[in-house]
Amino acid sequence: MSATPAHAAHGEIKHHGLITLSLMLATIMQVLDTTIANVALPSMRADLGASSDTINWVLTSYIVAAAIVTPLSGWLSERFGRKEVFVASVAGFVLTSMLCGIAWSLETMVLFRMAQGVFGAAIVPLSQTFLLDINPREKHGQAMALWGAGIMVGPIIGPTLGGYLTETLNWRWVFYINVPLGAIALAGCMAYLPNMARRIRRFDFAGFAFLALGVGALQLMLDRGAEVDWFESTEVWIETAVALTGFWCFVIWIMGKEHPFLDPRMFADRNFVTGLVFIFIVGIILLASLALLPPMLSTIFGYPVITTGMVMAPRGVGTMVSMILAGKLVRVVDPRKLVAAGLLLTVLSLDIMTRFTPQMDATLIVVSGLVQGLGLGLVFVPLSTVAFATIPAQFRGDATALFSLVRNIGSSIGISLVTVLLTHNTSINHSELASALTTENLNALGSGGLAGYAPGTAAYLLERMVTVQALMISYVDDFKAMMWVTLAALPLTFVLRRPDPHAAAEAAVIE
Numbered sequence: 001m002s003a004t005p006a007h008a009a010h011g012e013i014k015h016h017g018l019i020t021l022s023l024m025l026a027t028i029m030q031v032l033d034t035t036i037a038n039v040a041l042p043s044m045r046a047d048l049g050a051s052s053d054t055i056n057w058v059l060t061s062y063i064v065a066a067a068i069v070t071p072l073s074g075w076l077s078e079r080f081g082r083k084e085v086f087v088a089s090v091a092g093f094v095l096t097s098m099l100c101g102i103a104w105s106l107e108t109m110v111l112f113r114m115a116q117g118v119f120g121a122a123i124v125p126l127s128q129t130f131l132l133d134i135n136p137r138e139k140h141g142q143a144m145a146l147w148g149a150g151i152m153v154g155p156i157i158g159p160t161l162g163g164y165l166t167e168t169l170n171w172r173w174v175f176y177i178n179v180p181l182g183a184i185a186l187a188g189c190m191a192y193l194p195n196m197a198r199r200i201r202r203f204d205f206a207g208f209a210f211l212a213l214g215v216g217a218l219q220l221m222l223d224r225g226a227e228v229d230w231f232e233s234t235e236v237w238i239e240t241a242v243a244l245t246g247f248w249c250f251v252i253w254i255m256g257k258e259h260p261f262l263d264p265r266m267f268a269d270r271n272f273v274t275g276l277v278f279i280f281i282v283g284i285i286l287l288a289s290l291a292l293l294p295p296m297l298s299t300i301f302g303y304p305v306i307t308t309g310m311v312m313a314p315r316g317v318g319t320m321v322s323m324i325l326a327g328k329l330v331r332v333v334d335p336r337k338l339v340a341a342g343l344l345l346t347v348l349s350l351d352i353m354t355r356f357t358p359q360m361d362a363t364l365i366v367v368s369g370l371v372q373g374l375g376l377g378l379v380f381v382p383l384s385t386v387a388f389a390t391i392p393a394q395f396r397g398d399a400t401a402l403f404s405l406v407r408n409i410g411s412s413i414g415i416s417l418v419t420v421l422l423t424h425n426t427s428i429n430h431s432e433l434a435s436a437l438t439t440e441n442l443n444a445l446g447s448g449g450l451a452g453y454a455p456g457t458a459a460y461l462l463e464r465m466v467t468v469q470a471l472m473i474s475y476v477d478d479f480k481a482m483m484w485v486t487l488a489a490l491p492l493t494f495v496l497r498r499p500d501p502h503a504a505a506e507a508a509v510i511e
Contacts, residue, residue, distance in 0.1 A: 015192040019134060020146060022188025023127040026090050027150040029181045030123040033062070033097075033116070034411075035158030035290065039305060040171035047171070050106040060223045061110045063412070065117030067219045068212045070405045071262070073122035074397035075203060077129070082196040082397070086126045087189050092119030094182035101175040124151065125400040132388055132396060134194065138331060144384040145327025149320055151407075152380060155287060156316040156373075159294055160309025167305065199394075207253050207261030214246025215405070222412040226419055262402065266395040274495045275387025276406045278339070281489045282379060283410025284417075285346060285482055289372065291415045292422070296475050297365070300358050300468055314366050318373025326381035335382035340493045342382075343486055345375030350483035354476050358468050386496055418478045425477050429470035 037044075037058065045055040077085045096116035103109035131143040165173040221239035228235050254260035267273055293312060297303040303311065326338055349372035352364060384403075391399050 016134065018188055018192045019194075020131065020143075022185050022192060023130055024146060024150050025181055025185035026086075026093075026123050026189065027127045027147065028154050029178050029185065030093060030120045031151055031154030032158045032161070033120065033178070035155045035287075036162035036177075037062075037174050039159050039163045039294075040166045040174045043166055043171040044109070048103065048106045048109055054106060056223070056227065057106070057110050058113055060220070061114040062117040062120075063223060063408075064216055064219045065114045066121045067117075067215045067405065067408060069118050069121035070125065070408070071211055071215070071398075071401050072208060073125045073401045074399075075201060075208075075261070076122065077126055077196075077397050078199045078201050079203070082126060082129065083189070083193045085122055086130070086193065087186065089119050089122045089126070090182055090186045090189060093123065094179055094186065095119075097175045097178035097182065101172040122401075125397075125404045128384075128400045128403070129397055130193065132400075133196065133393075137389070140385050140389070142327040145323040145381045148377070148380040148384060149323050152319050152323075152376060153316045155290055156312065156319070157309070159290070160305065160312070163305030163309065202259045204254075204257060204259060204261035207250060207257060210246050210250035210253055211261065212246075214243050214250060215409070217243035217246060218409065219412060222416045225416055226423070230420065262398055263395060266391060266399055266402075269391045270495065271389060271497055272387050272391045272399060274492055275383055276403065277492060278379070278383050278489065279387070279403055279407045280410035281485060282376060282383070283407040284414030285350075285372075285376065285486060287411035288414035288418045288478075288482060292418055292475060292478055293365075296356075296471075300471060300475075311362050311365050312369055315369035315373040318370040318375075319377040320373075322374040322377030323381050326378050330382045330385050335386045336493045336496045338382040339379050339386075339496070340490065342375045342378030342380075343490050343493070345371055345378060347375075347483055347486050347490075349375060350479050350486065353479040354483070356472065356476060356479075358472050390497070414482075418482070421478050421481060422474050425474035426470050429473045430466060433466045433470055 041055050041058065044050070044058060048055070073085070093116060096112050096119055099112040100109060100116060103112055128144075128147055131147050132140060135143040161177070162174050165171075165177060217239045221236055221243060224239070225233075225236055230236055231240075250261075254262055254264050290312075294305075294308050297308045297311060298305075322342070326342075329338060349368045352368040352371065356364060387403065388396065388399060
């Protein structure tokens, strides 16, 4: 097949449906792996002979490797061909998934997970680039709706699917599940993906090295911080210093380099820069909520993994519905209004979550999840459309890589922040609640609900009550914090510029 330039007439692209299906299968496969392995860690630890501390490297190795390689996907696709890099990424991801499934020790698992992160890094940004390139601009909203469904629903169903596979089969199937999905995606990509024109572009090794240093150190700090007590640890201070140094050197370098790793001219596009800020916030809200809810439902409400998945399923349904609607509405409604409406729905969902109590049933959890799914889906589609509406096509590969990287960093920061707040507030709330238990209160409890229990049992039940209440208050505090972050992002909708519906973004090239 002859090479197709990125700005070619879209009518020349054949097998649209099969290309889209193949891209989405690959995307869902990769995104699932960001959360599907989490619930399988206890089972892995026993089989691999790891400790409770070292088993977390199964997650850390994947996250850090993927974060470092993601910015490289733009250059690789231009140098070696977008189709070739995408096919190699999917094939490598499937192969390393099989290797993870047969891992016989912690060392081999970490090595294979690192390789899996390297191969998986380019899948999400390149799938977005392909969908933008093979669709005319008036259909970008629908294309981003499909792409966004995989990006946002994947992390939601990941823990439930991982829990089900671990309970019914074993933890190795958490990785083996990628093989059939990846095989279908690989066959479709090899057969139907169009060849895109290559562009000879020098590789700025120093620029990439500075960025990789900053991103890698930041991800290590965020992932390891909770284990080593954050800034009480020398390790975290070193990682913070390395991250700041890497980012600082990267900015200085690209501003003065003639052919930098990332062209700073792309940051002159107001929509793209604002889109990066928004996707950072979406990353915080989406995965921070997902990180909080399963342990809350398990610890406070005693839900098993399958029940937790069923209770959280409406969040995915809401996301799917709103993305389908947004994909159609973005062509006739100002995208900025859709983003604002989505943020307000997200704020409403978080407000509902601040009313959670240990005694409630699942109703508020289902309703808040449905509303939050509707809100995040309504933000994601127009945001993904507007962010790339005016950026020159020659920057699209690097721009989508940066878009994915910022979303992932937002997710990591969001999870770390809510976890720190939860731990800190739980300790404080527990102390305050325990100090409020006066002799009169204990006597009242003894003549009421705790009457008839042996002293040791009554003390245990009382401690359990205090712990549950302290945890619930802390979860509510986290939901409030995320609500204020979302509200703070609302004014940014006025910074977005509505793209000219008749403009041809593909033709805009900076020489």
